[in-house]
Amino acid sequence: MSNTAMVEKYRSNFLKEVAENVEEGEWVRMCMQCGVCSGSCPMGPHWEHPPQELFMMIRANKREEVLSSSSMWMCTSCYNCIARCPRELPITHIMHGLAHYAKRLGLAPKENPTNKFSQRFWDNLTKTGRVNELKLGLSLYFMNGFVEGIKTALKMKDVGMGMLKTGRMNPLEILGGHGVKDKSGFQAMLKKAQELEAARVDK
Amino acid sequence: MAKKEYSFYPGCSSQKGASSINYLRSVETMCEDLDVQLNTIPDWNCCSASIGYNGGGELPRLVLSARNIALSEKNHPGQDIVSPCAACWLGTRESQERLNHNDSLMAEANTALKEAGLELEGKKDVRHMVEVLIEDFGYDALGAKVKKPLNDIKIAGYVGCQTNRPFGIDGESFENPKYLDKLIETLGGEPVENYDKKVSCCGGALAFSEPDKSQALIKDIIESAYDGGADMIVTPCPVCQMNVEVYQDQINAKYNTKFKMPVVYYSTLISVAYGHNAKDSALDGQVIRAKQLEEIAAK
Structure with a gap:
């Protein structure tokens, strides 16, 4: 699935594209533009376009603007919008779905820190089946390059020491650490799930 | 039983x-x-x-x-x-x-x-x-095992997001769930009334990727606990616990505050009230020590 293929397929019907390809995307049609989601979001002031606005932009075919936006990467998964939406839209999931779809098409903002962190989290957990907090933390410090990484590591030194002293961080995790025993079964399962999903999206 | x-x-x-x-x-x-x-x-x-x-x-x-x-x-x-x-x-x-x-x-x-x-x-x-505690035991049964009540400790029950939404605990409201407050009372402590950041977001995973934006949220959560006279915060969520506890020095440096608010798990409160020592109650896991609980545990 490429970006140009999708543009070609859906022409000027981005709403249909979202409904057919984005996780829970069919729900976008149900939005009545009340704005409760936008008003309920803890990161509200930092969204380029809050959820209500994104939903209207989808209807208005603002495809590039929606998919390249940093907006949906601001979602903290607090579920406040879901709990309060009078139409019961699964807004949190739609935001995750839009972010994932934008990433698949290569349109997500590459420098967005949550885009980077979220990918690292996934890579970290799928490697052994369980999150390695130490490696995840270090990869996060250095996600903006080596010099920035050293600066971040210094800034975070006291937090790290606090965790170390209380036994809530283990430097030996760098050598491998926790993981599932049936790693081959775990990874074969994920590979199959990815294949099935790709086949569905490419249809 | x-x-x-x-x-x-x-x-x-x-x-x-x-x-x-x-x-x-x-x-x-x-x-x-x-x-x-x-x-x-x-x-x-x-x-x-x-x-x-x-x-x-x-x-x-x-x-x-x-x-x-x-x-x-x-x-x-x-x-x-x-x-x-x-x-x-x-x-x-x-x-x-x-x-x-x-x-x-x-x-x-x-x-x-x-x-x-x-x-x-x-x-x-x-x-x-916490559903097991509340539904399979209940406040009375939980209270019956208290050996050292948490007298004179005022605690802000910070429920946070994901223990509360979208499912939450049966019979509780999304906007003002009371179970942590009831649990604090059951253990002999005093819950902060009308803790207005009770179900506010700490930034979750975005505390890592968007630290400044998340720490602004965390600051409000701690400030509101202080406003209510809290000695400590209690939470049922590992992300809430860590986010609200470990960035207090960074927040102090940025906002010129003097936060030093312990943030504990409900299970630590229960363990202390049930008469266990600091180690078994995991008080040694506090980055910001909960001294009042340490004193009770040492008694």
């Missing part, structure tokens, strides 16, 4: 040397007193919390939880799945609901699970540890 058994999903942060190992330790202490046996799901994996959506599409994320549920079905038939972690609980329960709601997704999930030699039925009750 007969021993209660549950199929236990501890989650990544409760592993040895991980950020909420102190939570697990106090949960184990608490469960021993309550005659609860936690049977860990063999070979459980990460649920991808709510932040794996970049690399992981819908189905790959759903099968992560499906594998854990399938392992529980196979190894612990008839036992509810219980997790102490808000994200693990939410992820597992939500994944099962979504698979049960969509036959083709369920069929695909089972095709993927076959690769790991597993099969999902999807009929498990998936519960948070």
